[in-house]
Amino acid sequence: MSALPAENVRQIEPQALVTMTPMDMLARAVQSGADLDMIEKLMNLQERWEAGNARKAFEESLAKAKGEIPVITRNASGHNSKKYADFAAIAKVIDPILARHGLSYRFRTTQTDKISVTCVLFGHGHSEETTLSGPADASGSKNAIQAIGSTLTYLQRYSLVQALGLAAAEDDDGGAAAPGGVISLEQVEQLLALADEVEADKEAFARYFKVDGIAQLKAKDFDRAIAAMNKKRAK
Numbered sequence: 001m002s003a004l005p006a007e008n009v010r011q012i013e014p015q016a017l018v019t020m021t022p023m024d025m026l027a028r029a030v031q032s033g034a035d036l037d038m039i040e041k042l043m044n045l046q047e048r049w050e051a052g053n054a055r056k057a058f059e060e061s062l063a064k065a066k067g068e069i070p071v072i073t074r075n076a077s078g079h080n081s082k083k084y085a086d087f088a089a090i091a092k093v094i095d096p097i098l099a100r101h102g103l104s105y106r107f108r109t110t111q112t113d114k115i116s117v118t119c120v121l122f123g124h125g126h127s128e129e130t131t132l133s134g135p136a137d138a139s140g141s142k143n144a145i146q147a148i149g150s151t152l153t154y155l156q157r158y159s160l161v162q163a164l165g166l167a168a169a170e171d172d173d174g175g176a177a178a179p180g181g182v183i184s185l186e187q188v189e190q191l192l193a194l195a196d197e198v199e200a201d202k203e204a205f206a207r208y209f210k211v212d213g214i215a216q217l218k219a220k221d222f223d224r225a226i227a228a229m230n231k232k233r234a235k
Helices: 022-031 036-068 087-100 144-164 185-198 202-208 219-234
Strands: 104-111 115-123 126-134
Touching: 022 036, 036 087, 036 115, 036 126, 036 202, 087 104, 087 144, 104 144, 115 144, 126 144, 185 202, 185 219, 202 219
Parallel strands: none
Antiparallel strands: 104 115, 115 126
16 A cells, blocks of 8 residues: 555644533533533532632642741730730731732631630631630739620630641740741741742742741751852842
8 A cells, every 4th residue: 555645644633631610511511401400510510619729729828828927926925924926916927928828817706605706717719717715804903895805815816826827936035046046037028038039939948948938947047048049049
């Protein structure tokens, strides 16, 4: 058998696989006159598909945000002079980081025999809740309203800390800059800005320094990290 002339040979290009979403299937079902039961099933499938994508985007953003949140210094003194990070200190650090990753939070409060506060962490169409409860704080000379307010503040702070899995460091008057400590918030912001400037892979960078995120970088490694970023800029 003789071969066909080259001009008669048509090259068959491989066809790219087309992934159909539930919405695509729903549109085809409507066009083909599918019954109501099938349309409802496809609509439910679409809702689950969207919810799954929203949860995935939320979890990815939360992981990145937590990698940038530094250990928060305990700036206030409470019972028995025990130090803690108050709500203002926590919010000052985490709010811009969460916002940068499309995340935010709010609180929902109920009161029966106890006061309950729910921290709702949300973003990308998904939300997760953490609820804590406790009695009104009647210690000291607080009146009834002050006792409720004290408990609300306490529960808001701790529900937010639990929702994000935050850690708080003792304020050791500069000790955080010691060889075993982590970098300061200002140093975190400096590294993040430099990473964005040189388009560095922040997750790979953290892995190189064997930490979960840039905010957990050891103070002793800061100069080396800056040098590594600048070296990438020079390439």
